[in-house]
Amino acid sequence: MSETxxxxxxxxxxxxxxxxxxxxxxxxxxxxxxxxxxSASLLGISTAGKNLKRYQQVCGFKAHSxxxxxxxxxxxxxxHLKLLTEKSFPLPLLGLVHLRNTITQxxxxxxxxxxxxxxxxxxxxxxxxxxxxxxxxxxxSAGRLVWEEASTTLFRQSDGEGKSGKKAPPExxxxxxxxxxxxxxxxxxxxxxxxxxxxxxxxxxLSAKAFGFxxxxxxxxxxxxxALALLEQQEDWQNGALSVSCQFKKPLFLxxxxxxxxxxGEKGWDYQVLNAKGDAPHLTGRINWL
Numbered sequence: 001m002s003e004t005x006x007x008x009x010x011x012x013x014x015x016x017x018x019x020x021x022x023x024x025x026x027x028x029x030x031x032x033x034x035x036x037x038x039s040a041s042l043l044g045i046s047t048a049g050k051n052l053k054r055y056q057q058v059c060g061f062k063a064h065s066x067x068x069x070x071x072x073x074x075x076x077x078x079x080h081l082k083l084l085t086e087k088s089f090p091l092p093l094l095g096l097v098h099l100r101n102t103i104t105q106x107x108x109x110x111x112x113x114x115x116x117x118x119x120x121x122x123x124x125x126x127x128x129x130x131x132x133x134x135x136x137x138x139x140x141s142a143g144r145l146v147w148e149e150a151s152t153t154l155f156r157q158s159d160g161e162g163k164s165g166k167k168a169p170p171e172x173x174x175x176x177x178x179x180x181x182x183x184x185x186x187x188x189x190x191x192x193x194x195x196x197x198x199x200x201x202x203x204x205x206l207s208a209k210a211f212g213f214x215x216x217x218x219x220x221x222x223x224x225x226x227a228l229a230l231l232e233q234q235e236d237w238q239n240g241a242l243s244v245s246c247q248f249k250k251p252l253f254l255x256x257x258x259x260x261x262x263x264x265g266e267k268g269w270d271y272q273v274l275n276a277k278g279d280a281p282h283l284t285g286r287i288n289w290l
Contacts, residue, residue: 005040011078012040014196020085021093032126033155035133036088039120040079047075048112055194058187059222060229066108069244070225072115072147073103074195076137079119080151081196083135089121091131091155094200094211098220099132100152102245106290107146115139115146123150130157172281175263175270179230183218185255191222205254217251223283227260227273231287236264238289246285250275258282 005012047067051074055061061068084093109115116139123134132154139147188202200207201217208216224246231237252258252273259278262271268288272281 005038005082007040007042007079009044011042011045011075012082014078014081014198017078017081017085018198025090025092033090033124033131033157035090035121035124035131036086037121038083038086038089039118040082041116041118042076042079043116044114045075045117046112046114047071047109049075051194052111058190058194059225061225062229062233064111066110066239067113068225069103069105069228069242070221072109072117072139073101073137073149073151073221075115076117076119076139076149077196079117079137080135083119083121095155097154097156098151098248099154100245100247101149101221101224102243103147103149104243104290105147106241108239109139109141109146113141115141116143123152130155172274172279174278175261175272177234177262177264178278179260181226181230181258181260181273183223183252183254183256183258185216187218187222188216188254191219195219195221197221213251213253215253217253218256218282220246220248220283223248223252223258223273224285227271227283227285230260231262231269231271234264241290243288243290244285246283248283249281252282 052071055071055074056063056068083089117137119135119137121133122136125132132152135151137149138145192198192203197219201211201213202219203216205215228244257276259274261274262269268286271285271287273283274281
């Protein structure tokens with residue numbers, strides 16, 4: 001059974017939804033997990049909200065007449081949270097792991113342009129390590145698709161059979177261009193204020209320790225946005241239609257430093273965010289010019 005929620009101009013309020021994240025979910029034991037066909041729409045939202053300038057500053061984007069490619073993700077976040085806190089959604093929000101993110105921008109979106117946004121759950125895959133699903137977001141302007149995103153999330157669930165050992169990671173390839181990245185201790189809180197995404201593992205060392213992390217970790221979507229903000233400033237960057245994918249790897253602990261490492265090409269760029277030593281990835285990805 002499918003369910004669609006529709007909002008006009010104003011997204012659902014975040015605070016009540018965060019309250020619902022504390023409510024217990026039925027424990028998932030054995031068998032495949034079914035993700036319901038939920039969707040939510042937000043009609044006529046302005047892209048030039050009060051947080052846009054602050055978002056650009058927090059992520060390092062220069063001011064332009066068009067939006068940062070990652071900004072519609074922030075506009076859609078209340079819809080994401082709404083679906084993940086619905087009673088019919090079977091998994092606890094805290095503990096979900098963001099694996100991958102792919103954004104396709106069919107054309108640059110002008111600052112202040114109004115969008116209609118829709119989010120739905122889909123592409124559920126049950127595997128030995130748990131259940132994966134996508135948050136699929138589409139943004140339309142005057143009825144035409146201009147931006148879309150798939151965020152793949154994992155709920156870990158052991159199959160009870162055990163594993164003989166982890167696979168060795170692929171050999172790390174180094175690219176010719178490198179620039180340093182800094183992630184201050186406060187960046188999780190700064191990003192939360194402009195995005196609304198207040199996951200405790202990003203906010204403070206004390207709250208992160210409650211979830212098994214020695215310190216707070218940078219938000220994956222901040223890391224992706226900051227990397228893109230730096231890449232946009234490179235001479236060969238192409239403003240236009242593009243697809244930007246990434247896979248989230250090892251956490252970036254706060255405060256921390258990292259290396260943005262990339263190579264350019266005619267059809268696209270490969271990029272990665274490495275640890276300070278340059279021998280392990282926090283994020284790997286690809287930009288394709290469309």
